Amino acid sequence: DAKTTQPPSMDCAEGRAANLPCNHSTISGNEYVYWYRQIHSQGPQYIIHGLKNNETNEMASLIITEDRKSSTLILPHATLRDTAVYYCIVRVLQGAQKLVFGQGTRLTINP
Amino acid sequence: EAGVAQSPRYKIIEKRQSVAFWCNPISGHATLYWYQQILGQGPKLLIQFQNNGVVDDSQLPKDRFSAERLKGVDSTLKIQPAKLEDSAVYLCASSQGGRALFGPGTRLTVL
Numbered sequence: 001d002a003k004t005t006q007p008p009s010m011d012c013a014e015g016r017a018a019n020l021p022c023n024h025s026t027i028s029g030n031e032y033v034y035w036y037r038q039i040h041s042q043g044p045q046y047i048i049h050g051l052k053n054n055e056t057n058e059m060a061s062l063i064i065t066e067d068r069k070s071s072t073l074i075l076p077h078a079t080l081r082d083t084a085v086y087y088c089i090v091r092v093l094q095g096a097q098k099l100v101f102g103q104g105t106r107l108t109i110n111p
Numbered sequence: 112e113a114g115v116a117q118s119p120r121y122k123i124i125e126k127r128q129s130v131a132f133w134c135n136p137i138s139g140h141a142t143l144y145w146y147q148q149i150l151g152q153g154p155k156l157l158i159q160f161q162n163n164g165v166v167d168d169s170q171l172p173k174d175r176f177s178a179e180r181l182k183g184v185d186s187t188l189k190i191q192p193a194k195l196e197d198s199a200v201y202l203c204a205s206s207q208g209g210r211a212l213f214g215p216g217t218r219l220t221v222l
Contacts, residue, residue: 042215043204043213044154044202044204044213046211046212049209092209098156098166098167099206099211101146101153101155101156103152
């Protein structure tokens with residue numbers, strides 16, 4: 001019962017910006033957009049989250065549309081180590097709401 | 112901060128045997144999750160605890176799987192008896208708020 005839709009796979013050249021889209025048209029007003037990634041054979045790793053304003057940290061930027069129905073995760077200068085499966089999740093910030101993963105986007109960074 | 116600890120990292124058993132996994136979450140994290148990840152798929156939530164109470168176990172095959180979280184800290188996940196289709200990586204995560212941190216997982220192979 002994931003509430004997001006992502007493309008199954010994407011490719012990006014090393015050194016370029018990787019832009020990963022996510023649709024979440026049924027997002028509620030108190031739900032945040034979270035991004036995680038999973039590098040092969042490791043547990044998922046938190047990347048970034050946001051409510052309605054754009055967010056940036058040392059790993060990535062998150063752009064959320066004004067209507068909040070979609071978002072884009074941006075890796076500004078992709079490296080080979082960014083090759084992973086990227087998951088977009090919506091959930092409330094606090095409380096006991098389930099943390100449900102979809103199928104994610106398999107991002108391949110090419111040299 | 113210390114991460115989420117899981118043991119064992121690898122386990123090989125024969126079908127119909129029993130197995131148990133252990134998870135030590137990050138200190139102070141109220142929410143604990145167990146996920147099953149079959150090769151090529153996203154993590155599937157099996158059970159979610161809030162302190163020592165169960166928030167959601169709708170995807171847990173209760174005829175063979177059980178989980179407990181004693182005193183709201185450590186948790187164990189048990190499979191009894193195991194089936195071939197239980198071969199997967201079992202991930203534990205904890206959170207205080209929306210950002211979940213994951214352990215390295217236990218890779219189970221059922222022969």
